[in-house]
Amino acid sequence: MWRETVVLALASIGQNRLRAFLTTLGIIFGVMAVIAVVAIVQGVFYVYTSQLEGLGAGFMFVVSGNPQATEKIRQSSYVTAEDALAVERDVDDVLAVTPYFFDQRKLQLRGQTADAVIMPTTERYPEIQNHFVEEGRFFTALELRTRARVVVLGPDLAQKLGLSRAVGEKVRLYGVPFTVIGVMEEKNGINALGQQFDQAAVIPHSTALLFSSPMRGGMLLIKLDNVDDVDRLKEEVRRALRRSHRISVGEADDFQIVTQSEIIESVGKITGIATWVVMAIVGVALLVGGIGIMNIMLVSVTERTREIGIRMAVGARRQDILAQFLVEASLLGLIGGVIGIGIGYAVSWLVTAVVPEFPPPHVPMWAIVLAFVFSASIGLIFGMYPAARAARLDPIEALRYE
Amino acid sequence: MTLVVARALTKTYRMGGETVRALDGVDLTIDKGELIAIVGTSGSGKSTLMNLLGCLDTPTSGIYHLAGISVDQLDDEQLAEVRNRHIGFVFQSFHLLARQSALDNVVLPLVYRRTEPLAPEERRRRARAVLDKVGLGDRMQHRPTELSGGQRQRVAIARALINDPTLLFADEPTGNLDSKTSEEILALLVALNREHGRTIVIVTHEPDVARRCDRVVQLKDGRVLHDSRAERTAVAPPPGAP
Numbered sequence: 001m002w003r004e005t006v007v008l009a010l011a012s013i014g015q016n017r018l019r020a021f022l023t024t025l026g027i028i029f030g031v032m033a034v035i036a037v038v039a040i041v042q043g044v045f046y047v048y049t050s051q052l053e054g055l056g057a058g059f060m061f062v063v064s065g066n067p068q069a070t071e072k073i074r075q076s077s078y079v080t081a082e083d084a085l086a087v088e089r090d091v092d093d094v095l096a097v098t099p100y101f102f103d104q105r106k107l108q109l110r111g112q113t114a115d116a117v118i119m120p121t122t123e124r125y126p127e128i129q130n131h132f133v134e135e136g137r138f139f140t141a142l143e144l145r146t147r148a149r150v151v152v153l154g155p156d157l158a159q160k161l162g163l164s165r166a167v168g169e170k171v172r173l174y175g176v177p178f179t180v181i182g183v184m185e186e187k188n189g190i191n192a193l194g195q196q197f198d199q200a201a202v203i204p205h206s207t208a209l210l211f212s213s214p215m216r217g218g219m220l221l222i223k224l225d226n227v228d229d230v231d232r233l234k235e236e237v238r239r240a241l242r243r244s245h246r247i248s249v250g251e252a253d254d255f256q257i258v259t260q261s262e263i264i265e266s267v268g269k270i271t272g273i274a275t276w277v278v279m280a281i282v283g284v285a286l287l288v289g290g291i292g293i294m295n296i297m298l299v300s301v302t303e304r305t306r307e308i309g310i311r312m313a314v315g316a317r318r319q320d321i322l323a324q325f326l327v328e329a330s331l332l333g334l335i336g337g338v339i340g341i342g343i344g345y346a347v348s349w350l351v352t353a354v355v356p357e358f359p360p361p362h363v364p365m366w367a368i369v370l371a372f373v374f375s376a377s378i379g380l381i382f383g384m385y386p387a388a389r390a391a392r393l394d395p396i397e398a399l400r401y402e
Numbered sequence: 403m404t405l406v407v408a409r410a411l412t413k414t415y416r417m418g419g420e421t422v423r424a425l426d427g428v429d430l431t432i433d434k435g436e437l438i439a440i441v442g443t444s445g446s447g448k449s450t451l452m453n454l455l456g457c458l459d460t461p462t463s464g465i466y467h468l469a470g471i472s473v474d475q476l477d478d479e480q481l482a483e484v485r486n487r488h489i490g491f492v493f494q495s496f497h498l499l500a501r502q503s504a505l506d507n508v509v510l511p512l513v514y515r516r517t518e519p520l521a522p523e524e525r526r527r528r529a530r531a532v533l534d535k536v537g538l539g540d541r542m543q544h545r546p547t548e549l550s551g552g553q554r555q556r557v558a559i560a561r562a563l564i565n566d567p568t569l570l571f572a573d574e575p576t577g578n579l580d581s582k583t584s585e586e587i588l589a590l591l592v593a594l595n596r597e598h599g600r601t602i603v604i605v606t607h608e609p610d611v612a613r614r615c616d617r618v619v620q621l622k623d624g625r626v627l628h629d630s631r632a633e634r635t636a637v638a639p640p641p642g643a644p
Binding site for chain 2: 314320
C-alpha cells in the first residue's frame with residue numbers, strides 16, 4: 001500500500017513537473033540558503049578547529065597588543081624572539097615557543113616572481129607546529145643566532161617558482177639572496193595568523209628583523225608540556241612576558257594570552273550565532289514555501305475531485321485518500337529539499353572557489369538531515385489541510401464533479 | 403439465495419430549508435443471479451437507490467442487508483470495505499483514471515483491498531485475466547484516451563469484476579455509446595449474467611436496455627411503482643417456492 005502511494009504521488013508530481021518545481025521554489029531557496037551558509041560557516045569553523053586540534057592538545061597563543069590597554073601601549077607593543085626565549089626559560093611546563101609575524105613579500109628566482117608569505121620563526125617551529133621538512137633541512141639554532149640568510153620554502157611556493165630541486169638554489173628576498181635549504185612537507189590549511197602553510201617562506205626570525213620590524217599582529221605559539229593546569233600556566237606565561245616587556249606593577253599588559261580551548265570556544269560561538277540567525281531567516285522562507293505547497297495541493301485536490309470519487313467508489317477509505325495527498329505534499333517538500341541541498345552545496349563551493357584563500361565548505365551531517373526532515377515536514381504540515389479536504393469529499397458528489 | 407434485502411429505504415435531503423424525499427420507503431429483494439433494470443424518469447430516485455444499494459451513501463431510515471451485512475449500521479470506513487469487496491460499479495461516463503493504463507485502472511480496486519491483500523504481481527495477473535475476458539487483452543497498456551468509448555466501458559467492466567463482487571451496478575452503461583457499441587456492451591453484461599451467474603443491476607431510462615433484463619423495477623417519486631418480478635411471483639410462483 002505504501003509503495004503504491006509513493007509511486008502514485010511521484011507519478012502525480014511527474015505529470016506537472018513545471019508546476020511542482022515552481023511550487024517547491026520556496027523550499028528550494030530556503031534549504032539552499034541554509035546549506036550554503038552552514039557549509040561556508042562550518043567550513044571556516046572546521047578549518048580553524050582542525051588546525052588548532054592538529055597542533056595537539058596543549059597550546060597557547062600570545063598576541064601582541066591589548067585592546068584594553070592605552071593607545072601608547074597598543075602602538076608600541078609586539079612580541080619577539082626574546083619573549084619566546086624568556087617564556088621557554090622561565091616557565092617550567094612550557095615545551096617550546098616560536099614567534100612569528102605576518103609579512104608578505106615578493107620572492108624572485110631568475111626573473112620569476114612569486115608572492116610569498118614570510119614566516120619568521122625559530123628553529124623550534126617544526127616540532128611546535130607539527131610541520132616538518134620534506135626535502136633538505138630546517139634552519140638551526142646557530143643560523144638563527146647568526147641571522148643566516150636561509151629560507152625553507154612551502155611546497156606550493158617552490159612549485160610556483162618552477163623549482164623541482166629547490167635545495168641549494170638562491171632566491172632573492174628583501175632584495176638580497178637567500179639560500180634555499182629545504183622544502184616543507186605539504187600541510188593544507190592556514191596557520192593561526194591566517195597564512196597558508198604551503199605558500200610560506202620560513203626564515204629565521206632574527207634575519208627577518210634585519211629587514212622589517214615585527215608589526216603588531218605578531219604572535220607567540222607556545223607548546224605546553226603539561227595541560228593539567230592551563231590557567232596556572234597562563235598566569236606564569238603572563239608573568240614571564242611582563243618581566244620581558246618590563247611592565248611595572250599596576251600597568252596593563254601589552255599582550256594577550258589566548259588558550260587553544262578559548263579560541264575554539266569563541267570561534268564556535270560566532271559560527272553558532274551566524275548559523276542560528278540564518279536558520280531563523282530561512283524559517284520564514286520555508287514558511288512561504290509551505291504555503292506554496294498548500295496552495296498547489298488545494299488546486300490539485302480540486303482538479304482531481306473526480307479521481308478521488310473513483311478511488312472511493314472502488315473501495316478507498318478516507319484515510320487512504322488522506323495518505324495519498326499527504327505523501328504527495330511531503331514528497332513535494334522533500335524534492336524541494338533535495339534540490340535545495342544540491343544547489344546550496346554547489347553555491348558554497350562556488351563561493352569558496354571564487355573567494356581566494358577561503359576554506360573549503362563543510363556540510364555537517366546534521367545540516368543535511370535537518371534540511372531533509374524540515375522540508376518533508378513542511379510539506380506534511382502544509383499538506384494536511386488540502387489532504388483533509390480531499391478525504392472529506394462525499395464520493396457521490398466527487399463522482400458527479402465535472 | 404437472497405443477496406439484497408431492503409425494507410422501507412428512505413433518503414431525505416435538505417435543500418434550501420426544504421426537505422426533499424429522494425427515496426420514500428422502498429422495499430426490494432434481489433436474489434443471486436438476477437439481471438435487474440431499475441428504470442424511471444430523471445428525479446424518480448433511481449440514482450439515489452443505486453447509491454444506497456452501492457454503499458456510496460447511507461439511508462436516512464430503513465434497513466439494508468447486503469449478503470448478510472447490515473449496511474445501514476456501517477461507518478464510512480466499513481462502507482469503503484463493503485464497496486471494495488462486494489460492489490462493482492460501471493458508470494455512464496466510464497470514470498476511468500485518465501493518466502493510468504487500462505491495466506492499472508483494473509488493478510485499482512485490488513490496491514485498496516485490505517482483507518487477503520494480494521501481491522502486486524498477482525494483482526496484475528488477475529487484471530490481465532479479466533481484461534482478456536472482456537476482450538481487451540491487446541489493449542492493456544493503453545490509456546483511456548487511446549481507447550474508444552466501447553473499449554473504455556469494457557475496461558470499466560473489467561475493473562468492476564476484478565474483486566469478484568457480489569453485486570454489479572451499471573449506471574446508464576450505454577448512455578455515452580453509439581447503438582452498435584451499446585449493443586456489444588449490453589451483450590457483454592447479459593453474458594456475464596447468463597454464463598457466469600453475475601448478479602447485475604442496470605440503472606437506465608432506455609426501454610431497449612430494460613427489455614433485455616429479467617426483471618424491471620420502475621421508480622416514481624421515490625417509490626416503487628412497478629416491479630415485474632413481484633408481479634410474476636404473484637401470478638405464478640416458481641417451482642419449489644413456499
